[in-house]
Amino acid sequence: MPTPILITTPIGLTSFLREELQRLKYPIKKVGAAGVLTEGDYTDAMRLNLYLFTAHHVLYLINEFSCNNPQELYKRINAMPWETMISADGYLSVVSNVFHPSIKDTRFANLKTKDAIVDRILIRKGKRPDSGPQRNGAVIHVYWRDEKCQVYIDTSGEPLSKRGYRTNPLYAPMQETLAAAVVKATRLKSSENFINPMCGSGTLAIEAALQCINRAPGSIRKNFGFMHTLFYRKEVWDELVREAASRERAESGRIIATDINDDAIKAAYNHARLAGVDRLIDFKAVDFEETQIPDGAGVVVFNPEYGIRLGDESELGQTYRRIGNFLKKRCQGYRGYVFTANMKLAGEIGLKSGRKIAFKSGKLDCRLYEYELYGGTRL
Numbered sequence: 001m002p003t004p005i006l007i008t009t010p011i012g013l014t015s016f017l018r019e020e021l022q023r024l025k026y027p028i029k030k031v032g033a034a035g036v037l038t039e040g041d042y043t044d045a046m047r048l049n050l051y052l053f054t055a056h057h058v059l060y061l062i063n064e065f066s067c068n069n070p071q072e073l074y075k076r077i078n079a080m081p082w083e084t085m086i087s088a089d090g091y092l093s094v095v096s097n098v099f100h101p102s103i104k105d106t107r108f109a110n111l112k113t114k115d116a117i118v119d120r121i122l123i124r125k126g127k128r129p130d131s132g133p134q135r136n137g138a139v140i141h142v143y144w145r146d147e148k149c150q151v152y153i154d155t156s157g158e159p160l161s162k163r164g165y166r167t168n169p170l171y172a173p174m175q176e177t178l179a180a181a182v183v184k185a186t187r188l189k190s191s192e193n194f195i196n197p198m199c200g201s202g203t204l205a206i207e208a209a210l211q212c213i214n215r216a217p218g219s220i221r222k223n224f225g226f227m228h229t230l231f232y233r234k235e236v237w238d239e240l241v242r243e244a245a246s247r248e249r250a251e252s253g254r255i256i257a258t259d260i261n262d263d264a265i266k267a268a269y270n271h272a273r274l275a276g277v278d279r280l281i282d283f284k285a286v287d288f289e290e291t292q293i294p295d296g297a298g299v300v301v302f303n304p305e306y307g308i309r310l311g312d313e314s315e316l317g318q319t320y321r322r323i324g325n326f327l328k329k330r331c332q333g334y335r336g337y338v339f340t341a342n343m344k345l346a347g348e349i350g351l352k353s354g355r356k357i358a359f360k361s362g363k364l365d366c367r368l369y370e371y372e373l374y375g376g377t378r379l
């Protein structure tokens with residue numbers, strides 16, 4: 001009997017997550033505002049951590065019951081066979097989403113759950129796992145709404161947006177999962193060129209490179225929640241990683257990432273190196289107008305400052321107008337994109353946009369504006 005697996009993602013990315021799951025041939029049981037429900041076994045949960053670009057947490061259901069107060073929560077959780085799931089020598093943390101009148105502070109539900117688990121392991125094994133807030137060991141996730149309580153192993157632990165390559169995020173970096181979704185929204189083909197002026201810490205170019213060569217993003221990361229339960233078999237994970245590596249392509253189209261800031265280019269190069277895609281990306285510290293646009297077709301993506309967290313709006317108006325000019329005159333034959341949270345500044349681009357795709361970056365409403373840049377003579 002397959003186990004329900006709930007995969008969470010930031011609001012706005014569920015359609016991308018759904019498409020990824022369908023491609024991987026997983027059934028779609030339900031789609032919510034911030035997650036998609038599928039099913040499988042523990043190996044599937046590991047595989048999903050390995051392959052998904054737009055997921056944050058892969059939650060593997062281990063129990064559900066009705067629950068009406070914290071004492072009942074303790075009793076039901078304490079009755080579960082934790083000694084078969086978590087090592088007494090391990091490290092455990094509990095997180096929860098609780099919507100029940102008997103709980104005013106979710107930390108109380110976390111504490112009750114943690115006590116119920118470690119008390120049981122102590123009695124059965126004579127020893128209890130350490131516990132605390134870090135998500136680098138076993139992570140148990142409790143979802144309790146009204147009378148229904150679900151207990152999951154968070155097989156990801158730290159969110160999957162933390163791929164492990166971004167050690168120096170600099171200013172206003174785009175979250176890796178959001179960058180992956182933006183690349184997917186451009187419908188980039190692996191043979192097309194991907195040009196990313198104003199690349200900052202390099203996230204868009206790196207995510208594009210990973211997608212173009214079909215590299216599983218989870219293969220970069222060394223630690224996942226699933227590694228810290230007694231269901232984990234290292235040889236199964238090693239085989240999944242080997243299989244993913246055998247599906248990689250060697251080459252992509254040209255990928256070019258530039259930024260005016262020298263430090264940004266150094267950080268972006270280092271991130272690409274950690275992601276193992278440095279050989280695929282040409283980095284250069286230049287004003288965006290100096291970015292080389294190779295002959296051929298592809299995608300040009302800008303993520304300029306918005307004037308909300310960085311930069312000054314009136315000066316930025318001029319920058320957005322220059323971006324519009326650059327796209328129009330230098331990028332003919334390409335598809336142009338501008339990702340911004342400032343719709344007024346987007347108007348300064350001065351080109352007619354086709355699709356406008358809504359995203360959220362944290363709490364900010366953002367748009368990806370698409371511009372079809374018809375062929376002709378480049379200036």
Ligand SMILES: C[S@@+](CC[C@H](N)C(=O)[O-])C[C@H]1O[C@@H](n2cnc3c(N)ncnc32)[C@H](O)[C@@H]1O
Pocket residue numbers: 169170171172173174175197198199200201202203204258259260261264286287288289303304305306
């Ligand atoms: C919002 S950040 C990009 C963040 C990036 N997407 C990331 O994930 O790190 C905007 C970047 O534009 C760069 N920038 C600003 N003005 C520029 C210009 N005239 N030419 C090239 N880069 C510029 C800044 O140095 C900054 O790194």
